[in-house]
Amino acid sequence: MEVRPAHHAAEVEQALDLRERVFCGEQGVDLAAERDGRDDEALHVVALDGPRLIGTCRLLGDGAVMRLGRLAVAPEARRRGVGLAILDAAERSARSAGATEVRLHAQAAAVDLYARAGYVPYGEPFVEEGIDHVGMEKAL
Numbered sequence: 001m002e003v004r005p006a007h008h009a010a011e012v013e014q015a016l017d018l019r020e021r022v023f024c025g026e027q028g029v030d031l032a033a034e035r036d037g038r039d040d041e042a043l044h045v046v047a048l049d050g051p052r053l054i055g056t057c058r059l060l061g062d063g064a065v066m067r068l069g070r071l072a073v074a075p076e077a078r079r080r081g082v083g084l085a086i087l088d089a090a091e092r093s094a095r096s097a098g099a100t101e102v103r104l105h106a107q108a109a110a111v112d113l114y115a116r117a118g119y120v121p122y123g124e125p126f127v128e129e130g131i132d133h134v135g136m137e138k139a140l
């Protein structure tokens with residue numbers, strides 16, 4: 001498995017396809033909310049198993065705090081450490097871009113994953129796209 005920033009537009013397209021399958025197909029999120037218009041400015045991280053894209057996330061922002069979002073792993077590739085590997089690669093990219101902290105909105109079901117990667121909750125829980133979330137942050 002290779003986990004790294006997307007090299008070209010075709011990889012970003014594959015990442016968007018996976019996100020649509022996971023967030024819209026599995027979780028019922030509106031496509032308009034999923035495609036929020038910020039992907040052009042994002043740094044996309046991809047996990048590749050040979051030619052197949054099996055996971056992704058994106059980073060937004062260019063200051064001390066970068067926001068990580070849209071973490072998705074293909075259903076058939078889950079519970080094999082792909083999610084944690086994507087977080088690790090994204091943090092390396094954020095550090096290279098000069099960030100000292102990563103923040104994210106964690107779905108309640110994914111809090112354990114982020115906690116294992118060193119993220120700690122902050123603030124009050126909230127609902128986004130009908131899904132329970134909590135803010136989490138990690139100093140790099």
Ligand SMILES: CC(C)(COP(=O)(O)OP(=O)(O)OC[C@H]1O[C@@H](n2cnc3c(N)ncnc32)[C@H](O)[C@@H]1OP(=O)(O)O)[C@@H](O)C(=O)NCCC(=O)NCCS
Pocket residue numbers: 022070071072073074077078079080081082083084085105106107109110112113114116
């Ligand atoms: C959440 C998601 C990205 C996890 O990806 P993954 O590749 O399966 O995660 P990993 O294999 O790296 O998991 C590492 C650890 O996180 C925790 N974890 C991961 N998925 C979990 C789940 N569904 N329930 C409970 N703990 C979980 C476990 O501690 C796991 O370690 P273990 O497998 O040794 O028990 C994936 O399930 C997914 O794409 N879900 C749908 C989209 C989504 O909810 N994204 C998060 C938005 S905030």
